[in-house]
Amino acid sequence: MENAMITMKNINKGYMLGEERLPILKDINFQVNKGEYVAILGPSGSGKTTLMNMIGCMDVMDSGEYYLDGMAIHETKEDDLTMVRNQKIGFIFQNYQLIPTYNVMQNIIMPLLMRGMTHEEAEEKCKNTIKLLGLDHRIGHKPNELSGGQKQRVSIARALVGQPAILLADEPTGALDQTSGKEVLKLFRELNDMGNTIVMITHDLGVAQSAKQIVRIVDGQLQE
Amino acid sequence: MRLSEILRLVWLNLSQNKFKVILTSIGIVVGSATIMLVLAIGTGGKEEVAEQFKNLNAGAIDISCDSSDSGGFSFEMPGGGGSVTVTNMGGGPGGGSGGGMSGGPGGGMDFGGFFGFGQEEESEAVTLTSEDCDDLATFVSGISATTISYSTTASVEGGNMTSASYYTIAGVEDNYAVINNLEMAIGDFLTEENNESKEKVCVLGATVAKEIFGSAYDAYDGIVYIDGRPYIVSGVLSEMGTVASGISPDTAIYVPYETGIKYITGTNISPTITVIAEDVNQVDTVMTDVESALKESYPNTTFTISDAGSKMEAASASNETLTLLLISMAVIVFIVGGIGIMNVLFVSIKERTNEIGILKALGCSRKDILLEFLLEASFTSLVGAVLGVLVALGITPLVQLFNVRVSLSVQGAVLSLLFGVFTGSIFGFYPAYKASRLIPVEALNQE
Numbered sequence: 045m046e047n048a049m050i051t052m053k054n055i056n057k058g059y060m061l062g063e064e065r066l067p068i069l070k071d072i073n074f075q076v077n078k079g080e081y082v083a084i085l086g087p088s089g090s091g092k093t094t095l096m097n098m099i100g101c102m103d104v105m106d107s108g109e110y111y112l113d114g115m116a117i118h119e120t121k122e123d124d125l126t127m128v129r130n131q132k133i134g135f136i137f138q139n140y141q142l143i144p145t146y147n148v149m150q151n152i153i154m155p156l157l158m159r160g161m162t163h164e165e166a167e168e169k170c171k172n173t174i175k176l177l178g179l180d181h182r183i184g185h186k187p188n189e190l191s192g193g194q195k196q197r198v199s200i201a202r203a204l205v206g207q208p209a210i211l212l213a214d215e216p217t218g219a220l221d222q223t224s225g226k227e228v229l230k231l232f233r234e235l236n237d238m239g240n241t242i243v244m245i246t247h248d249l250g251v252a253q254s255a256k257q258i259v260r261i262v263d264g265q266l267q268e
Numbered sequence: 269m270r271l272s273e274i275l276r277l278v279w280l281n282l283s284q285n286k287f288k289v290i291l292t293s294i295g296i297v298v299g300s301a302t303i304m305l306v307l308a309i310g311t312g313g314k315e316e317v318a319e320q321f322k323n324l325n326a327g328a329i330d331i332s333c334d335s336s337d338s339g340g341f342s343f344e345m346p347g348g349g350g351s352v353t354v355t356n357m358g359g360g361p362g363g364g365s366g367g368g369m370s371g372g373p374g375g376g377m378d379f380g381g382f383f384g385f386g387q388e389e390e391s392e393a394v395t396l397t398s399e400d401c402d403d404l405a406t407f408v409s410g411i412s413a414t415t416i417s418y419s420t421t422a423s424v425e426g427g428n429m430t431s432a433s434y435y436t437i438a439g440v441e442d443n444y445a446v447i448n449n450l451e452m453a454i455g456d457f458l459t460e461e462n463n464e465s466k467e468k469v470c471v472l473g474a475t476v477a478k479e480i481f482g483s484a485y486d487a488y489d490g491i492v493y494i495d496g497r498p499y500i501v502s503g504v505l506s507e508m509g510t511v512a513s514g515i516s517p518d519t520a521i522y523v524p525y526e527t528g529i530k531y532i533t534g535t536n537i538s539p540t541i542t543v544i545a546e547d548v549n550q551v552d553t554v555m556t557d558v559e560s561a562l563k564e565s566y567p568n569t570t571f572t573i574s575d576a577g578s579k580m581e582a583a584s585a586s587n588e589t590l591t592l593l594l595i596s597m598a599v600i601v602f603i604v605g606g607i608g609i610m611n612v613l614f615v616s617i618k619e620r621t622n623e624i625g626i627l628k629a630l631g632c633s634r635k636d637i638l639l640e641f642l643l644e645a646s647f648t649s650l651v652g653a654v655l656g657v658l659v660a661l662g663i664t665p666l667v668q669l670f671n672v673r674v675s676l677s678v679q680g681a682v683l684s685l686l687f688g689v690f691t692g693s694i695f696g697f698y699p700a701y702k703a704s705r706l707i708p709v710e711a712l713n714q715e
Binding site: 103123159202 | 269270272273276280281284622623625626627628629630631632633634636707708709712
């Protein structure tokens, strides 16, 4: 338990469809330890995105207990969850989710600005990350001037700069061509080797196999 | 997030959407321009009123005989007060002209007309005289000065004029200038000696001097012919501008009271006595006392007694009403502008829901999102308010073309800027609040 980064106990989540409740996640029990690289594999509609939203503190569960890095998320209020998202989680989205009006640098430093840093401090702090991801020559570009692979690297850089407890990736290669996808997965391995805990959600077995551990989700239930 | 960084992001967002910012702020532009012009027109109106009344003394009471009215006891309060028309009916024979306060037997309140079952009697026309003026000064307490004057029109020649023209001729006493706050541009006003000796001297109004002689300097010591008789110009008045009532100083020629009667009008005149109350707060009491004193002398005569203070108050009140009306208009414009900003912000937030979702996913607090959107609304309004002030400055010459007095002020500009920013912030708050309350996962999934 001391080594656990994510611990979920009996998590249930459903949505109202008219007057009927549609269960999405059913009694989820799940644990990820520090330094692990886990892929959650499942087909469309299996509830994997909902599970990612739960792990990322982006949505609230109907019942159950969730501990992230020792913190009881199920008892935490929205204002504190904001801090959790900023300091403990690094999101990597399928469609990158970059702010179109900001350039690469401005997008990357956002999580640091939210921690109260000045933009000068933030830019200084993210220099190494930018170098690691090979974005040195692109920092002044807007997202619409980048390729898909470059956008995803910006997204990864943004997730990494805050040195979060966990990297949470939702279909990180879904919008990329095969070469770019492979580069991203290779990068994930390297980041994991450097000690980062990574949880990746995908419907693609090939992508999932790049992780060190695969957990399947079918109809809202996890299967090891 | 630091305020400086939020401001930086706000600047980044606004600078990349300049056209949108200008379109959004149009309502505020109109509102700010309106409020600045309204204040300028209001101040201009006040100044104009003050200027029109600058030759009036707040404690001045004008008394004239109105022979056209018949019977009854009536109060006439134009513009909210200030004038009393008094007729004393059936009170026996009056003192007659020059009778002074001794009056005649039977003076005072007899109410003969009232008891006469509605029979109306003609008001007896009298000519007020200098003696009446002296009597009022003697018998009515609380009066600091009195003067008597009349006006007529007469043919005037002289100077550079090629043919005769008609001008207003005012027969006045030596203290008229002081009582009416007249200032001399050159020379001296008429003296008591001029009046007693019935000398043919005159003082010209600024416009008259210019029209007859070309300038005040040329007019001084010159000669004008009034009804064919030569008058030496002993002085020229400073330009006074438009005045609210009485003789317009710029377009009048002042002659000694007795001189005018002897050479121009004869005794067929309707003079006005002006008394100055020592204490402005006692004007009503003085008016009542004057009324009583006149009843003693002229029991069958109707007098119109009006005070300058009430005229000033009425004019100021009407100006303030107009200003209030214009301010109401400006407020309505602001509300419409504010609603415009609110609508655009709602659309903007709808467009940027995904961006808000990203910010929330990255850990941006509700407070920071609220502040960012609120500051965007405030800066948009500030841009609008600044443009509004510039528009107001640009429109001012056009407004002045319509003879509207506009008095622009720094305070007016600051106030319209504050109003603009305040309106934008107020109406921008709700959309900003809604943005800050968006649920992260829903906002993020918004396309």
